[in-house]
Amino acid sequence: MRLTAEKLTIRRGTTMVLADVSLAFDKAQSVALIGPNGAGKSTLLKTLAALETPDSGHVRLGDRDVAAIAPAERTREIGFLPQHFEPHWDFTVGDLVRIGAARHSNLAPTAIGKAMATYELANLQERRWSTLSGGERARVLLAMVLVADPPVLLADEPAAALDIRHRLDVTEALAARGRERLSIVVVHDLDLAFRSFDRVILLDRGAVVADAPPQKLIDDPRLDAVFGVRFERLGTGDGTALRAKR
Amino acid sequence: MKIWLGLGVLLLAAIVLAAAAGNMWASPADLWLALTGDDSLRSRLLFEWRLPRVLAAALVGALLGLGGTIFQGVFRNPLAEPYLLGSAGGAALGATVALLVPLLMPQAVLLPVLAFAGAWAATLLVLGISRVAGAVDAAGLLLAGVAVAAILGALRSFLMLALSDETVSLQVVMSWVLGGIQTPTWRTLDLLAAITLLCVGLTSLLARRLDLLGLGETMAKSFGLHVTRFVALAVLAGSIVVAAAVAFGGLVAFVGLAAPHIARWLVGPLHRPLLPASALVGAIIVTLADAIARAALPPAEIPLGLVTAVAGGPFFIVLLARRLRA
Numbered sequence: 001m002r003l004t005a006e007k008l009t010i011r012r013g014t015t016m017v018l019a020d021v022s023l024a025f026d027k028a029q030s031v032a033l034i035g036p037n038g039a040g041k042s043t044l045l046k047t048l049a050a051l052e053t054p055d056s057g058h059v060r061l062g063d064r065d066v067a068a069i070a071p072a073e074r075t076r077e078i079g080f081l082p083q084h085f086e087p088h089w090d091f092t093v094g095d096l097v098r099i100g101a102a103r104h105s106n107l108a109p110t111a112i113g114k115a116m117a118t119y120e121l122a123n124l125q126e127r128r129w130s131t132l133s134g135g136e137r138a139r140v141l142l143a144m145v146l147v148a149d150p151p152v153l154l155a156d157e158p159a160a161a162l163d164i165r166h167r168l169d170v171t172e173a174l175a176a177r178g179r180e181r182l183s184i185v186v187v188h189d190l191d192l193a194f195r196s197f198d199r200v201i202l203l204d205r206g207a208v209v210a211d212a213p214p215q216k217l218i219d220d221p222r223l224d225a226v227f228g229v230r231f232e233r234l235g236t237g238d239g240t241a242l243r244a245k246r
Numbered sequence: 247m248k249i250w251l252g253l254g255v256l257l258l259a260a261i262v263l264a265a266a267a268g269n270m271w272a273s274p275a276d277l278w279l280a281l282t283g284d285d286s287l288r289s290r291l292l293f294e295w296r297l298p299r300v301l302a303a304a305l306v307g308a309l310l311g312l313g314g315t316i317f318q319g320v321f322r323n324p325l326a327e328p329y330l331l332g333s334a335g336g337a338a339l340g341a342t343v344a345l346l347v348p349l350l351m352p353q354a355v356l357l358p359v360l361a362f363a364g365a366w367a368a369t370l371l372v373l374g375i376s377r378v379a380g381a382v383d384a385a386g387l388l389l390a391g392v393a394v395a396a397i398l399g400a401l402r403s404f405l406m407l408a409l410s411d412e413t414v415s416l417q418v419v420m421s422w423v424l425g426g427i428q429t430p431t432w433r434t435l436d437l438l439a440a441i442t443l444l445c446v447g448l449t450s451l452l453a454r455r456l457d458l459l460g461l462g463e464t465m466a467k468s469f470g471l472h473v474t475r476f477v478a479l480a481v482l483a484g485s486i487v488v489a490a491a492v493a494f495g496g497l498v499a500f501v502g503l504a505a506p507h508i509a510r511w512l513v514g515p516l517h518r519p520l521l522p523a524s525a526l527v528g529a530i531i532v533t534l535a536d537a538i539a540r541a542a543l544p545p546a547e548i549p550l551g552l553v554t555a556v557a558g559g560p561f562f563i564v565l566l567a568r569r570l571r572a
Contacts, residue, residue, distance in 0.1 A: 046464075049468055051464055051467050051468055071467065071470045071471060071472050072470040073470075074470065075468060075469050075470030076470075078468075079468070080464075080465075080468035082464050082465060082468075085461070085462065085465060086462065087460055087461050087462065087465075088322035088323075088460045088461075088462065089322075089460045089510075089515035090515055091457075091460070091514075091515055091516070092514065095457075095514070095515075095516055096461075099457055099458065099461070099469070100469070102454065103469045103470050
């Protein structure tokens with residue numbers, strides 16, 4: 001199903017957090033959302049997930065307004081990976097993944113074991129959240145949300161806390177997932193954003209500045225303007241790498 | 247499985263011990279005689295007075311454990327407790343009004359209804375205040391609860407002073423405020439048992455959603471929970487449980503705090519096992535505390551609320567210190 005945003009606007013006091021954002025996403029697509037801090041990436045993602053209500057505008061899944069879909073049904077359609085996750089109780093890894101799986105009533109019985117294996121959690125089943133490292137926590141979060149793999153995935157920097165190997169694995173897996181289902185991912189690591197995704201959306205001060213395939217956007221001077229740096233574009237064997245300078 | 251068996255055996259032992267304890271200690275043989283329908287005065291006293299009181303204590307304890315678990319789950323705060331949140335204070339104010347203010351309704355109807363209304367209104371008020379003040383964090387919630395509890399306590403004291411010539415009801419109110427299990431008839435005990443079982447059953451329906459809420463509001467929402475609607479429902483359920491506990495046992499402090507904590511150590515934080523485990527732990531605590539209240543200073547009886555406060559207060563302080571350090 002197509003996901004569309006129509007003229008989303010959110011104000012907080014006098015600042016525009018989202019200013020008239022309209023976007024359309026295909027059923028299968030891998031999209032990176034980039035932009036400096038405070039550009040509105042997280043707010044846009046939450047609004048797409050119907051976790052935040054826009055002051056004006058609509059988000060539609062197919063031809064239905066996401067706000068009008070019952071939460072229990074919406075969670076089967078849209079998965080959301082938050083930037084910060086801290087459960088209030090000291091659940092075990094197994095508890096958390098099972099809680100994630102329970103939101104889908106007719107999940108294959110093998111799904112939990114598969115998610116545990118995919119995110120290398122099989123040996124951590126009985127471990128409590130408080131004893132996990134940052135990287136283990138990020139993997140648990142991924143397993144919780146992706147154990148019931150929804151058609152639409154909205155992910156807010158799920159790999160930020162991971163070491164380089166896991167960050168590469170997770171980000172590339174989310175991008176690859178976009179070949180079959182829609183993945184919209186907030187990515188801080190610009191090289192990963194340009195290298196792994198099919199479409200890059202550049203946000204600044206609540207507005208879409210550019211929305212293009214990565215190979216086109218990477219040479220765009222607006223990239224330098226928005227991030228407030230000068231990027232050196234370095235040719236490498238398989239594309240262009242960015243090096244930021246003042 | 248071992249844990250459940252252990253809790254069951256422990257509760258049974260606590261009940262036997264409490265039934266033996268009192269102004270006049272009874273031996274197991276005395277208890278057996280009383281249970282098998284012996285007609286001596288001693289047996290009848292045990293059967294008609296002590297046994298119902300012991301069982302009522304266990305049931306009130308179960309309700310307090312259940313209520314504490316629900317409120318801790320709703321507020322996602324391990325320091326939440328019916329007594330600290332003002333819900334117990336609201337129930338006590340309602341009960342005071344029912345007992346002291348002449349209204350055109352039989353007390354038997356008025357008391358539980360007003361106790362429930364008081365518990366519910368006070369909890370919603372605390373929830374509202376802490377929401378207006380920002381996020382529902384530990385400190386804000388506790389401060390709002392303490393403030394509301396203080397106001398409710400003052401109102402209750404005022405009612406007691408203003409209507410103090412009705413001395414008989416005043417004594418009943420006093421025993422309420424200090425916490426104390428009323429000795430029920432066997433029929434009343436049946437009612438209390440039915441209410442408790444109903445509460446255990448109904449609250450288990452909230453278990454999965456309490457787990458979701460424990461992931462934080464954003465995750466709970468994205469996992470399909472209608473957060474505001476569920477919080478309202480769970481506060482309503484918690485208020486019913488607390489009102490039932492207060493109606494039969496008065497203001498008993500800290501059991502609703504301690505029971506869920508101990509249960510969480512035993513069975514973990516998932517609410518499906520946690521709710522019944524907290525009920526069992528609460529039942530064990532209050533059964534023993536009530537036995538101490540009856541037997542420690544014969545022939546006088548120490549108010550139950552004082553026993554649990556002296557035992558539970560330090561527990562709360564330790565938890566608070568650990569929480570503030572974290």
